[in-house]
Amino acid sequence: MLVLVTAHHSERELARTVALRLRMAIPLPTTHRVKAADGRVAPDFVTTLDTADRTLLLVTPSSTSLRTAQRLLKFTSGIGVGVDRVLVVAHGFRDDGGLGVRELGDLLQREIYWELESDGAPSERQDSNYVELAAKLGLGGA
Numbered sequence: 001m002l003v004l005v006t007a008h009h010s011e012r013e014l015a016r017t018v019a020l021r022l023r024m025a026i027p028l029p030t031t032h033r034v035k036a037a038d039g040r041v042a043p044d045f046v047t048t049l050d051t052a053d054r055t056l057l058l059v060t061p062s063s064t065s066l067r068t069a070q071r072l073l074k075f076t077s078g079i080g081v082g083v084d085r086v087l088v089v090a091h092g093f094r095d096d097g098g099l100g101v102r103e104l105g106d107l108l109q110r111e112i113y114w115e116l117e118s119d120g121a122p123s124e125r126q127d128s129n130y131v132e133l134a135a136k137l138g139l140g141g142a
Contacts, residue, residue, distance in 0.1 A: 002137065003052040005045075005072070011065060014091065015058055018116065025130035026139045041075055049076065054085050054137070056113070060092045061099050069108060087113035089133075094118075 002022075006015040049055060055076075059069045069088070076086045090112050093101050105112045114136065117129040 002139070003048055003055045005048075005055055005057050006065075011058065011060060011062075014060070018058060018089075018091070021126070021130045022134060025127070025134040041072070046079070049079075049081055052085070054087060055081075056087050056089045058089050058091055059104065059108070060090075061094075061104075066104075066107065073108060073110060083110065089114045089116060091116045092118060 006012055057069060057072060059065055073086065073088075077083075088104075088108060088110050090101050090104055093099060093104060093115065099107075101112050101115050114133050116133070117126045119126075121129075
């Protein structure tokens with residue numbers, strides 16, 4: 001099972017949308033499930049981490065998302081969840097003078113596994129981006 005975790009609970013709707021688009025990019029039939037989960041550290045979150053093959057940590061440029069991502073990465077590392085199981089996915093970052101993906105990697109001290117196309121990108125490009133992410137995850141696709 002693949003779990004998509006929001007870095008902050010205020011971004012639950014974004015996580016649901018990303019999970020839906022990723023599910024749509026996975027060719028059927030598949031045994032993989034994509035579940036969106038809240039990133040608050042609670043017993044159900046730990047259970048979700050334990051049952052997941054991999055966890056995608058969805059991070060946006062908001063300061064609350066960045067702080068929560070740092071906290072979640074520290075927590076998962078502390079309980080022995082390897083970096084190969086918690087993968088950082090950036091959404092909404094720009095390389096036009098604002099906080100970019102490269103700076104995000106430096107801030108989190110973690111490789112950025114994937115950058116999702118912004119919501120303003122053409123629909124075809126967004127669809128292709130999700131298919132490519134599914135393929136990189138080994139879920140099928142391109």
